[in-house]
Amino acid sequence: xxxxxxxxxxxxxxxxxxxxxxxxxxxxxxxxxxxxxxxxxxxxxxxxxxxxxxxxxxxxxxxxxxxxxxxxxxxxxxxxxxxxxxxxx
Numbered sequence: 001x002x003x004x005x006x007x008x009x010x011x012x013x014x015x016x017x018x019x020x021x022x023x024x025x026x027x028x029x030x031x032x033x034x035x036x037x038x039x040x041x042x043x044x045x046x047x048x049x050x051x052x053x054x055x056x057x058x059x060x061x062x063x064x065x066x067x068x069x070x071x072x073x074x075x076x077x078x079x080x081x082x083x084x085x086x087x088x089x
Contacts, residue, residue: 006072009068009072010065010068010069010072013061013064013065013068013069014065016061016064016065017058017061017062017065019061020054020057020058020060020061020062021058023054023057023058024051024054024055024058026054027047027050027051027053027054028051030047030050030051031043031047031048031051034047
């Protein structure tokens with residue numbers, strides 16, 4: 001895989017994390033209006049589901065980013081190893 005393609009995949013994965021984090025923030029803000037200082041909360045189920053879904057997407061996006069980044073690091077490490085072997089021949 002080329003360095004350009006690797007960077008593209010990393011950028012897409014990072015964008016997914018950023019979008020998911022933004023959605024978590026928006027869902028959290030939508031829930032805040034239902035929580036009063038006295039602890040009485042009655043948020044609508046749809047708002048809770050939106051928040052839960054956003055959190056799950058953020059978790060999945062982070063895991064995907066970690067996997068893409070680890071793959072790229074391993075790939076680059078392997079390319080360095082091949083280069084070192086070729087230099088020693």
